[in-house]
Amino acid sequence: MQSTARESSLRTVEAGQRVTVRVPATSANLGPGYDSLGLALSLYDTVRVETADDGELAFELSGEGADTLPRDATHLVVRTVDAALARLGYRREGLRITAENVSPHGRGLGSSASATVAAVLAATELVPLNERPGREWVLQLCSEIEGHPDNVAPAIFGSLALSWQDGDAFRTAIARVHPDVVPIVAVPDYELSTELARSLLPSSVPHQAAAANAGRAALLVHALTKDPSLLVPGTEDYLHQSYRASAMRPSAELIQRLRAEGHAAVVSGAGPTVLALAGGEAEADEVQAAVERFALGSETRGGETRWRVMRLAVDSEGARVEVHSR
Numbered sequence: 001m002q003s004t005a006r007e008s009s010l011r012t013v014e015a016g017q018r019v020t021v022r023v024p025a026t027s028a029n030l031g032p033g034y035d036s037l038g039l040a041l042s043l044y045d046t047v048r049v050e051t052a053d054d055g056e057l058a059f060e061l062s063g064e065g066a067d068t069l070p071r072d073a074t075h076l077v078v079r080t081v082d083a084a085l086a087r088l089g090y091r092r093e094g095l096r097i098t099a100e101n102v103s104p105h106g107r108g109l110g111s112s113a114s115a116t117v118a119a120v121l122a123a124t125e126l127v128p129l130n131e132r133p134g135r136e137w138v139l140q141l142c143s144e145i146e147g148h149p150d151n152v153a154p155a156i157f158g159s160l161a162l163s164w165q166d167g168d169a170f171r172t173a174i175a176r177v178h179p180d181v182v183p184i185v186a187v188p189d190y191e192l193s194t195e196l197a198r199s200l201l202p203s204s205v206p207h208q209a210a211a212a213n214a215g216r217a218a219l220l221v222h223a224l225t226k227d228p229s230l231l232v233p234g235t236e237d238y239l240h241q242s243y244r245a246s247a248m249r250p251s252a253e254l255i256q257r258l259r260a261e262g263h264a265a266v267v268s269g270a271g272p273t274v275l276a277l278a279g280g281e282a283e284a285d286e287v288q289a290a291v292e293r294f295a296l297g298s299e300t301r302g303g304e305t306r307w308r309v310m311r312l313a314v315d316s317e318g319a320r321v322e323v324h325s326r
């Protein structure tokens, strides 16, 4: 293939560099925070990127997607490293990618955002120090690639990210989560792509729904940071969950059941994982027991689905970068 004028004007990054990035999984929306709120979770993907001068691509993939992800230039991490380098005025020759993927794919735990953040952060470390952009630049590029900032912001910065868009600029504010909050995820055995889940949403909603949602989103920030006793009303959503329920019936049923029992349960991201936000360890025990009862129940669709339940913590560090050699 002939290289374009733009490609040939790019400088080549130095070979023999090795960068490891560990990125948390994230849960976006949290009920009423559609496309704006996201929480970093203590479940981590690790990606190592190594530059070589042989022009080859090599992969060592383990965990989620190890048998199905492409092992060529279409792999999300490679595509994104290339895109980030190009924006910085660089290209690479050979690349070795070693990935340990823990976050489940297509389940609403921000796996594509974690991979994107890992790739962009790694790319920024491959260019000379005086040309290296900061994390706001990383937020901007990752949000453009993902199309929305709600997963990438907490993946980069940790904790609770409140993100918004000003024209073309993506912004985020980071808030510390109340220490009593315990996130529990119930990951079903079926996938739902974000693209499909987004196609189910209407192009407009009634003003009344938008107004109700604004109140709950504001309350949720207070509940998550100051008063977890308000998590149940704070997680009520009017913008997306009901429109998507038909594509994730078992998850919708589990959420209904948990909320009826007084727990703050929502669809994690675009689903189908269920996220419950407990207000302490005792409630977290109750949530786990309730999910297990639901999963065993033969009278509901919950019994037809296999669930992996994980009691996690809020990650407050965000993406961590280690540079091994340069």
Ligand SMILES: Nc1ncnc2c1ncn2[C@@H]1O[C@H](COP(=O)(O)OP(=O)(O)OP(=O)(O)O)[C@@H](O)[C@H]1O
Binding pocket: 026, 028, 045, 065, 069, 075, 076, 077, 099, 101, 104, 105, 106, 107, 108, 109, 110, 111, 112, 113, 115, 151, 192, 193, 194, 195, 268, 269, 270, 271
């Ligand atoms: N670590 C990874 N390496 C390479 N590709 C990945 C990786 N993680 C996710 N992907 C790609 O992204 C797809 C999943 O993206 P999708 O946006 O549908 O779901 P998600 O990011 O897991 O969930 P959500 O955005 O709802 O939180 C996978 O099928 C795969 O193609």
Ligand SMILES: N[C@@H](CCO)C(=O)O
Binding pocket: 028, 029, 034, 035, 036, 148, 150, 151, 194, 197, 198, 240, 269, 270
């Ligand atoms: N806010 C996004 C999160 C998934 O990437 C959505 O619900 O579609």
